[in-house]
Each structure stands twice: as C-alpha cells, then as structure tokens.
Amino acid sequence: MDNPTINGCVEDWEGLSAEFQQLEVKHKQYIKKLEELQSIQNSCLKEISHQNYRMKQIKASLKKTKTIDSKKQFGKNLTVEDRENVHKLEKEMNDRSEQIRDLEQTLPRSNGFYLKIILGNVGVSLMNNQDKFRYKDEFEKFKLIVTAIGVVWSFINLTLVNYRAMDSAFMFLLVWYYCTLTIRESILKVNGSRIKGWWRAHHFISTVVSAILLIWPDTPIYHMFRKQFMVFNLYIGLLQYLQFRYQQGCLYRLKALGERHNMDITIEGFHSWMWKGLSFLLPFLYLGYLFQLYNAYVLYHLAHHELCTEWQVPVLSVSFLVLFLGNIITTSSVIPQKLTEKLVLKYHHYGKNNKCANNGKSSKEVLATDDNLTDFSIGQNTSPNVSPNTITDKKEK
DSSP: OOSOOHHHHHHHHHHHHHHHHHHHHHHHHHHHHHHHHHHHHHHHHHHHHHHHHHHHHHHHHHHHHHHHHHHTGGGOOOOHHHHHHHHHHHHHHHHHHHHHHHHHTTSOOOOOHHHHHHHTTOOOOOOSHHHHHHHHHHHHHHHHHHHHHHHHHHHHHHHTOOOHHHHHHHHHHHHHHHHHHHHHHHHHHHTTOOOOTHHHHHHHHHHHHHHHHHTOOSOHHHHHHHHHHHHHHHHHHHHHHHHHHHHHHHHHHHHHTTOSOTTBOOOSSOOGGGHHHHGGGHHHHHHHHHHHHHHHHHHHHHHTSTTOOOTHHHHHHHHHHHHHHHHHHHHHTHHHHHHHHHHHHHHHHHHHHHHHHHTTOOHHHHHHHHHHHHHHHHTOOOOTTOOSOOOOBOOOO
16 A cells, blocks of 8 residues: 555555464464374384384394294204295395385484484484475585585695695684584484495595694694695595486486485495496596505605604504505405406396296296396486486495
C-alpha cells in the first residue's frame, strides 16, 4: 500500500496473526514428528545392537564347533550336511552384516574418539542423503582448492622469494589444511565414508610434520633443507592433483555401476579399484615415496652436521621415514592382491564357460558376461552412458 492507514495496518496484522497461528500448528506437528522420529531411531538402534549381539554369539558357537571338529575332540565329527549348514550360516551372517551396515548409514551414529575430543558429544550425523552428498562434494572442493594454492605457493617460495615469514605462512597453511582434513574425514566417516587405516593416520602424521616445520628456527640447517622441501611440496601437490582428476572419472563410473559407496571419497595412494584406469600412475607414486625417503636421508645427515643444534631435524627425519614406509607398504600390498584377484577371475571365467556350455549357451554369451564381471572388479567401465566427471570413492575389496 502506497499510503497505508491505521485500519489497513490493523487488517494486515490480523491477517498475519492468522497465518502465524497456522505456523504454530505446523510447528507443533513438526515437533511431534521429530519426537516420533527420534523414538523410531532409538528403537532401530536397539534392534541393530540386538542383531549384532546375537550374531556374535552364533559365530562364537560355530567357531567352537569347527574347532572341536578340526581337532576331532570327544570323537565328534561333523557330517557333510553339518559342514554345509555351517558354511551356509557363515555366508548368510556375512550378508546380514553388510545389510546392517547399510541400515546404519541412515541412523545417527556416535562420534569417534577424535571427534569427541574436538567437538564433544555434538551430533554430526547427516540424516539426509542430499546433505551428505553436499558435504562430501564440499570436502572434495576444499582439498582441490588448497592443493592448488599449495602448488602455487611452493613455486613462489622456490623461485621468487626467500623469506622465512613466507615459509612460515606456508607451513601454517599446511598445519591448518591437514588438521581440518582430519576433522572433516572423521565427520565423513561418521556419515558412512569408508576411508580408514593408514590413509587417515597419514594425515595425522602430516599435521605433526607441518607443525614441526612451522616452529623450526631460521638456521643454516633450515636453509640447507628449504629448497629440497619446496621442490618436494611442488611435486607432491602436482601428483595429488593428477591423482584427483583421474580418480574423479574412475570413481564416478564405479558408483554408476554400484561398485562404490556413495559417501566414499578420493584419497592418496594407489588402491585396488584403480588397477586398470590408474596403474600408469604407479611409477610417479613410487617416485614420490622415494622422495620422502630421500628427505629422511638428507635430514639424517643434517642432524649430524656440526652446525645442527635443533631437535626438529632428527624428529623430521624419523617422521619422513615413517611416511615412506607406511605409503610404500600400503600401496605395494595392492599389487599381489590384484594379481590374485585376476587369477581368481580367470578361473571363474573358465568354470563359467564350461557351465554355460552345458546349459546350451554360446561361448560368446559367456565371454560377454565374464568381461563385465572383470570390468566391475577392477574398476573400469567402457559404457558410453557414464560420464567421468563426478567425485566418489570406495572401500577396497
């Protein structure tokens, strides 16, 4: 209204008050539904705990029975039918465990030890799939942006400037980045991401290494190592960016085929699902790991230099050695695993070929079927309907 009157304002207020009453009714309904939701969630969590407890008891009974049978104690031997039942029960319980893990993805989960230290008991579970995907994508963008900034900053420190203040600012960026990374990864893990093991520990160790570099005094020993460290960061940043870009397409194809979990993320290193699409990166990854070993070697000799009085030098040497060993052992363990899987798939192919021949199927049909199985297992898909430009990740099989 261009010239509102008192009566007009009163009418507008009364209309707005009526709308507010409707809002209050909806809000009461919302609170009631929320309480019902929490009650159902608690009931589901109790049922899941009951299922896990009972399965644990059944598994213990089966294990005891198998132990007695293997040792042939008390003259008791399992019959063929009993062994088949045991095998069937074990398979069904493994399937049930997977089903329970899927159910847990849509229920609130308690924070891990690390998140409890940082955030307390504040809930970080995202109940909506859209919110989970949004958070995961923001995490991926965060890694990509900070990696790009780190590459540019390393190049500037290496070629244009040589000031301790700039170096310290760069080290602080690394501390903030890895510390934030550990928190975000922990939140993702609560919400279903399957990153675990060494690759989480790697980021905790990297946080400590960055903090030690930040407080390293501006001494001649520091400047002896400075250029090498900037070259190392430049190489690792470019390698991580290259990995990230190649993982995007590979992971999205696997997600489209149902082979990857929706909340999994891109991670450093080489993993089983990268075998066909990213195996060419192996030499570059190993070069990066050898660079870590070289850093440890140089720091070890600098620690014995007559000018060295800083405790940071030997500690950094040990830290880089630990990073080298963890990375190279974890990455190398994938290779025999994939070679074994390829032999199993080959054996499966021939067995299925003979079976299908007996059923009257052509060898062409068998080959098509087994090729698809092979593609699924090694993480490669040639379907033209799958775009290679979205980010996801997965637990290794």
